[in-house]
Structure formats: structure tokens, C-alpha cells
Amino acid sequence: MAGLLDGKVAIITGAGGGLGEAYAKLFAKEGAKVVVNDLGGSRDGSGSGTSAASEKVVAEIKAAGGEAVANGDDVSTVQGGENILKTALDNYGRVDILVCNAGILRDKTFANTSEEDWDKVIKVHLKGTYCTALPVWKWMKDNGGGSMVLTSSTSGLYGNFGQTNYGAAKAGIYGMVRVMSIEGRKYNIRVMGLAPGAYTRMTSDLPGRQGKEPDPMSLPENVAPGVLFMVSDLAADHSGKILGVSSRGVREIKMLQTNGFNPGRPYTAQEVAEHASEVFFPKAEERTAASA
Numbered sequence: 249m250a251g252l253l254d255g256k257v258a259i260i261t262g263a264g265g266g267l268g269e270a271y272a273k274l275f276a277k278e279g280a281k282v283v284v285n286d287l288g289g290s291r292d293g294s295g296s297g298t299s300a301a302s303e304k305v306v307a308e309i310k311a312a313g314g315e316a317v318a319n320g321d322d323v324s325t326v327q328g329g330e331n332i333l334k335t336a337l338d339n340y341g342r343v344d345i346l347v348c349n350a351g352i353l354r355d356k357t358f359a360n361t362s363e364e365d366w367d368k369v370i371k372v373h374l375k376g377t378y379c380t381a382l383p384v385w386k387w388m389k390d391n392g393g394g395s396m397v398l399t400s401s402t403s404g405l406y407g408n409f410g411q412t413n414y415g416a417a418k419a420g421i422y423g424m425v426r427v428m429s430i431e432g433r434k435y436n437i438r439v440m441g442l443a444p445g446a447y448t449r450m451t452s453d454l455p456g457r458q459g460k461e462p463d464p465m466s467l468p469e470n471v472a473p474g475v476l477f478m479v480s481d482l483a484a485d486h487s488g489k490i491l492g493v494s495s496r497g498v499r500e501i502k503m504l505q506t507n508g509f510n511p512g513r514p515y516t517a518q519e520v521a522e523h524a525s526e527v528f529f530p531k532a533e534e535r536t537a538a539s540a
């Protein structure tokens with residue numbers, strides 16, 4: 249049976265475990281040749297520097313009849329990004345799909361966020377997306393285009409306690425998706441944003457999850473088909489969109505704009521405050537009526 253990614257070459261960063269591993273296995277099953285990148289290391293980015301995790305995933309893909317190659321470079325350096333592309337070109341001669349997925353966590357309240365924790369999280373997620381996407385972008389631009397999925401998060405799009413560094417990086421990635429999707433039109437490069445939700449080592453200690461068996465619905469394998477859709481030709485008409493993909497299904501996450509205040513003349517802070525009160529805080533009786 250024909251696969252959705254037959255003949256395509258895909259790079260997936262951070263694919264030695266968690267969500268990236270599930271994407272790599274599904275993409276390979278759907279006919280893609282996959283570059284499985286992972287630097288190894290622990291959840292906070294310490295102890296990294298081994299390609300063992302990606303090699304294990306490659307061995308499993310091959311055992312299942314698929315094609316894949318391991319890469320152990322660091323996404324957060326320019327050289328690492330260039331090496332990842334080189335692995336694809338040296339082994340398969342091209343690249344059609346990039347999923348920027350690698351990531352770490354260093355959660356703290358804002359008051360307790362050290363400069364090191366700030367820099368490291370921004371470097372792996374935000375700069376890492378830049379370092380990995382740029383060489384691939386340049387190659388795709390000169391070779392007929394391709395598709396990219398950049399991984400954001402509801403933590404950056406909606407906000408989440410204890411994640412200013414991570415939320416800032418993920419909201420920055422949202423900005424990259426929007427800008428790159430506009431610039432990519434000219435070169436046939438599609439860029440989609442992803443806000444995944446799954447039980448992985450990154451989320452296994454969220455409140456309510458500790459010590460419990462994961463709900464099968466929350467496993468990364470349940471997110472992978474949504475990502476497969478995004479990179480495949482099924483989504484050929486879509487770019488610049490952010491999809492939330494989790495056990496709750498697939499939904500588009502959009503920026504919302506309420507009715508604005510623009511009287512077309514200089515205005516006072518008091519007028520803005522009155523407008524904002526009407527829009528954001530309807531009067532008590534209206535709230536009661538709306539929730540009845």
C-alpha cells in the first residue's frame with residue numbers, strides 16, 4: 249500500500265525518545281527515509297552528548313523494514329544544524345520535511361529563574377529552531393520547497409505557571425512560524441506550528457500524573473498522526489497555522505481579537521479603561537445571564 253510519505257526524506261530533531269521517536273517511526277512506516285537526530289541527555293539538557301538514543305530508534309525502524317539514519321548533533325549550534333542537514337544530504341541526497349522537536353525543561357517561578365536556566369532553555373528551543381531550520385530552509389529554497397513543523401506549546405501560547413523561559417521560547421517559535429510561512433510562499437515552503445500534548449518524560453510529573461500508568465490516549469503515538477498530516481501532501485494547502493494535537497484531538501489555535509477601541513481622535517486612559525471593562529469584564533448581571 250502506498251505510504252503518505254513515499255519517496256520523501258524527513259529530518260526529526262530530538263527523535264531519540266518521546267514525541268520525536270513516535271514521529272520518526274510513523275514517518276518511516278509511511279515511506280519516508282528519516283534522519284533521527286538526538287543529542288541524548290536528561291530532561292534539563294545536562295549529561296548530553298551521545299547519539300545512543302537516536303541509534304536505538306534507527307535500529308527499531310530498520311527492524312520494522314523502514315529506512316533511517318542516526319545523527320547526534322546539538323540543534324542549538326549553527327554547526328550542529330548544518331551537520332544535521334549534511335546527514336540527510338550525504339545519506340539520501342535531499343530533504344523534504346523538517347520537524348523541529350528537540351527540547352528541554354528548566355521550570356522555575358520567574359523569581360527563581362537564573363540566567364543560566366533562562367539562556368539554556370531559550371538556546372535549545374528558540375535558537376535551536378533557528379539553527380536547524382536555516383540550512384534546511386536554504387536548501388529547500390533552491391530545490392523546489394518542502395514542509396516544516398516547528399514545535400511551540402500552549403505554555404507559550406496561553407501561559408503556564410513556572411515556565412517563563414520555556415513559554416518565551418515557545419511563543420518566539422510561534423512568531424517564527426508566522427513570519428516563515430509568509431516568506432516561504434515564494435519558495436513553496438510550508439511552515440506549520442504544533443502545540444502537542446502527550447505523556448513523555450517531559451510531562452510525566454505534571455500534577456495528577458506522578459506514579460500513575462499513562463492513559464494510552466495520552467501517548468506520543470496518538471499525536472504522531474496529526475503531525476504526519478501536517479507534513480504530508482494532505483496539508484498541501486495549509487501554511488502558517490498552529491495545530492494543537494493531543495488526546496483531545498486536533499484543533500487550530502488562533503490569535504483572537506476583540507472589538508477594538510478607536511475613536512479616531514486622541515483619547516484618555518479613562519476611556520480605554522471603560523471600553524476594556526465592557527469588553528473583558530461584562531457586568532455581573534450579564535455574566536450571570538451568559539452562564540445560565
Ligand SMILES: NC(=O)c1ccc[n+]([C@@H]2O[C@H](COP(=O)([O-])OP(=O)(O)OC[C@H]3O[C@@H](n4cnc5c(N)ncnc54)[C@H](O)[C@@H]3O)[C@@H](O)[C@H]2O)c1
Pocket residue numbers: 261262263264265266267268285286287288289290291293301321322323324348349350351352372376399400401402443444445446447448449450451
Ligand atoms: N510532551 C508534551 O506534552 C509537550 C507539550 C508541549 C510541547 N512539547 C514539546 O514537544 C517537543 C518534544 O518533547 P517530548 O515531550 O517528547 O520530550 P522528550 O524529553 O521526551 O524529548 C525531547 C528530546 O529532545 C532531545 N534534545 C534535547 N536537547 C537537544 C539538543 N540540543 N539537540 C538535539 N536533541 C536534543 C532530548 O534528548 C530528547 O530526546 C519539545 O519541543 C517539547 O517542548 C511537548
